[in-house]
Amino acid sequence: MMRVSSKWILAAGAVAAVMAGVSAAQAQTTIRVGWTIPAEESKYWMMRRPAEFPSLGKDYKVEWTQFQGTAPMTQALAAGALDCATQAVLSLSNGVVGGGLKAYIVAQHVFEKPGGFSVYWAVKDDSPIKTIADLKGKTIGISVIGGGTQGPFNMLLKKNGLDPATDVKLVEVGFAVSEDALRQGRVDAVNMNQPFAARAEAKGGTRKLFALSEAMPNIVHILEACRADFVDKNPDAVKAYVKDITAGMKKALANREETLKVVSEQLKAPIPVLESYLLKDNDFGRDPGAAPNFQAMQKMLDIYAETGMLPKLDVMQFKHPTIVAPLQ
Incomplete structure (x- = not known):
């Protein structure tokens, strides 16, 4: 009887261990996260230095795309x-307006600050294009049609008497290939972002035509948003993710030398190019806790509404009551 009881005890323990493992696996939520280039240093840290984030892989997992x-x-x-x-x-x-998306803004990556870097459109040094008005009839590259830079871009064209829909030919040119597209003559003007702007400036032969800051100062360029239904269903996992976004931003700002390595690995950009601007005065601005600047975003939404690009929107519809950076 003692032997039989011992076997049942051992078996029950094994089953309990298996069930505990199943429960843990079920509890570990996978978050499907989209990312892009550039200026997402907190995410780059999470991708390249996952050991620095104890919750990543334990309390939740990430599928990066x-x-x-x-x-x-x-x-x-x-x-x-x-x-x-x-x-x-x-x-x-x-x-939100056209696709029925409901989302929360949980963190912020970068914004344009006075005296810092502003996304700009460049032309070749010998180009006859001297002013924005000279762009009429020309082919212009933009990273993504309908993306964040197109709003102030459209505003600048309109201020200079051009209809963005009919007076120029707009084509998508990713930031990474914008310099080549301009030098090879595939476009007459193209948008420049870091680190590609620094690389092009070092080579010479191009010049800035206009920058987005001329239309909209202090732009919040990129933020982190999560689907509302996903957040509501998985609040603990999203909270852990936002904590790591917060920690990632702090690590990026606290250790520039390591951040240069992290960004170089992720962007495949040489450190000397990154060294010329990254986390310096001529770079974008970053909130030390990755906190979203809802007030600045509301100003942007108001401008978009005034120019007819969007209906009137209240930015607070995007704010979750508790899950928003900075989270410790």
């Missing part, structure tokens, strides 16, 4: 193919 820009990620969020993703204010709002 790279996209060319924010607009395709908006479509993926609306279709339920992503749970969280990098977004621009305009692309996220278009998803």
Whole structure:
């Protein structure tokens, strides 16, 4: 009887251990996250230095998917193919208005600050294009049609007497190949972002035509948004994710030397190019806790509404009462 009882005790213990493992696996939520280039240092840290984030892989898992820009990620969020993703204010709002997307803004990546870097359109040094008005009839590259940069881009064209829909030919050119597209003559002007702008400037032969800051100062360029239904269903996993976004931003700002390595690994950009701007005064601005600047976003939404690009929207519809950076 003692032997039989011992066997049953051991068997019961084994079953309990298996069931505990199953429960743990079931409890570990996978978050499908979209990302892009550039300026997502907190995510790059999470991807390249996962050991620095104890909750990652334990309390939740991430499936990372790279996209060319924010607009395709908006479509993926609306279709339920992503749970969280990098977004621009305009692309996220278009998803809400046109795609029925409901989402929370849980963190912020970068914004334009006075004296810092502003996304700009460049032409070749010998180009006859001297002003924005000279772009009429020309082919212009933009990272993603309908993405975050197109709002202020359209505004600048309109201020200079051009109809963005009819007076120029707009084509999609990813930031990584924008310099080549311009130098090879495939476009007459193209948008420049870091680190590709720094690389092109070092080579010479191009010049800045206009920057987005001329239309909309202090732009919140990219933020982190998660589908509302996913957050409501998985609050603990999303909270852990936002904590890691917060921690990632702090690590990026606290250790520039390591951040240069992380970004170089992720973007395949040489450290000397990154060194010329990354986390310096001529770079984007970053909130130390990755906190979303809802007030600045509301100003952007108001401008979009005034120019007819969006209906009137209240940014607070995107704010979760508790799950928003910074989270410790």
